[in-house]
Amino acid sequence: MDEPLLLRNGTMKRVMNIHPGTVGKVLLGMLPFILTIIVYLWASGVRLEANPNDKLMPSLTTIGAAIERLAFEPSKRTGDYELWSDTTASLQRLTLGVLIAALIGLLIGILNGAIPLVRANLSPYITILSLIPPMAILPILFIVFGLGELSKVMLIVIGITPFIMRDLQARTLELPAEQLIKAQTLGASTWQVMVRVIIPQILPRLIQAVRLSLGPAWLFLIAAEAIAAEQGLGYRIFLVRRYLSMDVILPYVVWITVLAFLADWLLRQISYRAFPWFHSQLQDKS
């Protein structure tokens, strides 16, 4: 703790006014992770002692062996390094799906936000469409697009595009009217207002929207892979579920979490580098 906890008269500060220092922050942040691992190791030890063949909570050695088999030894069946081929397959689907969703969301969101005629035309339709639970139409996607890559990418696209569209429409409508009027007094046409005033200001907000959609995107990816796939992180987890292979499932879940974290971190870094004005604006408000 960097600051004194006690006031000059000897009483303690209100809890809401006590801020951890830099080191304190890191330690406090690490604590839940460390506790989780300790609790797991303890519980796993207790179970394995009672039954050495217990599969539910494998020991670190068993998990390590599984990781080595999946990541560093070619599969006997296919000759692939399974962890890496699963990761590439999943990331390809995810990236493609999110990219397509971002592009459609940007285009429709901005048009809806900026052009009243388009908004009157499309906004009610999109509001209704976005209420359809994407998982409910997954069978339709499999029927229409087959069991290949396309249907998995489509599920992600259908799952997150409505949110991005509606979010960007709202963000576009939030741009101060003064700016749009000012641009017109500078002689800008509708098109020029879009390319020089609206799009550059919406791009950092698109990154924000994509960051928020990554969670659902993973959900749809794993769901689609669980039902029909030949490789992929979600496929593997659901495949080995039959053998109760927690030694594979657990590291896969951790790996997916790491990937999700990295994707989010990367997007945040891009946004900070590319749109410094946007982030200092946010700081002004907070």
Added chain:
Amino acid sequence: MSFIEVNDIWKTYGDNVVLERVKTNVHAGEFITIVGASGCGKTTFLKMLLGTEYPTRGKILLNGKPIPQEPSEDRGIVFQKYSVFPHLTALQNLVLTIELEQSRWLAHLFGSAYRLADEQAREMLAMVGLQHAANQYPHELSGGMQQRLAIAQALMKQPKVLLLDEPFGALDPGIRADMHELILKIWNQTKINVFMITHDLKEGFYLGTRLWVIDKIRHDAQAPNAYGATITYDIPVGQCDNSTLNEIDQSLEHSRKEHAA
């Protein structure tokens, strides 16, 4: 012929009469300051000049032609805030005006065309005293500097009319005095028509060549919205003594109280 003719305009929203029987003529080069209680319709009037609001009845003529009913290049505007683009540096904010004019589809200039625009923009920055802030984003500028930039941006298009909607309302008194100096310098150099809304009667007297007071003449205590406001005082500044100033001040105070009641 007058530069701007306001022919008996009315503005109503349903039963709510905002402005009524506004008639006036404005000659080229006049600097008109507009005061009035808040909610009296002075901003509505400015928006009609800008083209974002339209009179319910009557017409406004600019150079003998009906004023265009959307914002255009001949009428520049500076609002109290949000008048510059936050995603562009000070310099880019000004270069943009040239890019919009010369590059219809990309709205970007390159090479020698860009260098020329850059030069023009820097000249304008120097005129409003922002040459040292060329590469700063608006959020890095103080309120006064942002308004300087907003004025510079509006002037890049050499509009015939400059509309100012309480442009210095959010600034500290000291900064405000600097801004007064700047706006008078610009007006002296360009002889542009200025319409400026202000809360500050003294500011109105100091800056303008002509002062308008917008207020209600008729009142109905039972139906406060039944009558609209109009120009109640139209005084050439300079031919005005302290007693007139006090008179206007009192009449504004009166309608302010009525508004509050």
